[in-house]
Amino acid sequence: MAPGLTSKTPPPHPSGRELEEVSDQIDAINILLSSPTPTTTTTTAGDSKPKSNFRQYLTAAPQVKALYKEQHEKQTVEYNLAARKAFHLTVRARMGIWEAMEKLNALIDESDPDTSLSQIEHLLQTAEAMRRDGKPRWMQLTGLIHDLGKLLFFFGAQGQWDVVGDTFPVGCAFDSRIILSESFTQNPDSKHPIYSTEMGIYTLNCGLDNLLLSWGHDEYLYHVVKGQSLLPAEALAMIRYHSFYPWHREGAYKRFMNEKDWQMLEAVKEFNPYDLYSKSDAPPVVEELKPYYTELIDEFFPKKILDW
Numbered sequence: 001m002a003p004g005l006t007s008k009t010p011p012p013h014p015s016g017r018e019l020e021e022v023s024d025q026i027d028a029i030n031i032l033l034s035s036p037t038p039t040t041t042t043t044t045a046g047d048s049k050p051k052s053n054f055r056q057y058l059t060a061a062p063q064v065k066a067l068y069k070e071q072h073e074k075q076t077v078e079y080n081l082a083a084r085k086a087f088h089l090t091v092r093a094r095m096g097i098w099e100a101m102e103k104l105n106a107l108i109d110e111s112d113p114d115t116s117l118s119q120i121e122h123l124l125q126t127a128e129a130m131r132r133d134g135k136p137r138w139m140q141l142t143g144l145i146h147d148l149g150k151l152l153f154f155f156g157a158q159g160q161w162d163v164v165g166d167t168f169p170v171g172c173a174f175d176s177r178i179i180l181s182e183s184f185t186q187n188p189d190s191k192h193p194i195y196s197t198e199m200g201i202y203t204l205n206c207g208l209d210n211l212l213l214s215w216g217h218d219e220y221l222y223h224v225v226k227g228q229s230l231l232p233a234e235a236l237a238m239i240r241y242h243s244f245y246p247w248h249r250e251g252a253y254k255r256f257m258n259e260k261d262w263q264m265l266e267a268v269k270e271f272n273p274y275d276l277y278s279k280s281d282a283p284p285v286v287e288e289l290k291p292y293y294t295e296l297i298d299e300f301f302p303k304k305i306l307d308w
């Protein structure tokens, strides 16, 4: 009995009719409790996976943890410089954007605890979520292509550790806000006299463009798209920094930001929910969407066949 409703004289036994009323009320409450609660802040449109259930790395599958362990041990300054040099020395393929998306279909990203869909589906989910929200055409296209850098996997990558996953700068101390950051103790740079310091090889407010971000799909696609599209600076930042969660989500590495980076941070933050939370939307029907997106591709990539 609720406080305040107690009385010294015991209540009379409820009549049959009263009992029926109470039982009706209980039924009504049960119906309310079992029907889905409309939420506006914790779920994405058309889906019921709460936002807090994404990016759960501590409880992720063993292959996700193994991938990050290997990545954190092997992404060094030395590796980074060698990968950048190799990138600039060759053209790996010549193909259009849609063809690249189809090629990527064969890759399942082992770093991702939130989707096991193919990459073409993830790209279309991201773009479609933006289109539904009336985002500008250049942004929809950015959503469509943002993970095409994962093609690196087919171009002589050492595994998935140098292609997928979150990014972080090398050449300065590894921040504890990087996911699963304990594994950096096995990275030789964590004992280097300069690379292990807070500023490392960088200077205050030097600008994110001057950081050696860990080598992977963001950095690769940024370099491919930069000279071969009509996409604006915000789109290039979305591509280059979308996996840089320790920065755009956790607020680390602010000491290296210049004025332009603050603007770009806004763009990347606007992009992120479409990339992350659309992963639980219904899988798109690729062939149905193709006409809309091929037109969009043509608008911003006047050169139909790109150098990859």
Ligand SMILES: O[C@H]1[C@H](O)[C@@H](O)[C@H](O)[C@@H](O)[C@H]1O
Pocket: 109, 111, 112, 113, 147, 164, 165, 166, 167, 242, 243, 244, 245
């Ligand atoms: O596992 C994911 C995936 O590889 C994404 O493409 C990347 O952008 C994310 O940062 C990462 O956490």
Ligand SMILES: [Fe+2]
Pocket: 146, 147, 217, 242, 243
């Ligand atoms: Fe990505």
Ligand SMILES: [Fe+2]
Pocket: 122, 146, 147, 275
């Ligand atoms: Fe993505």
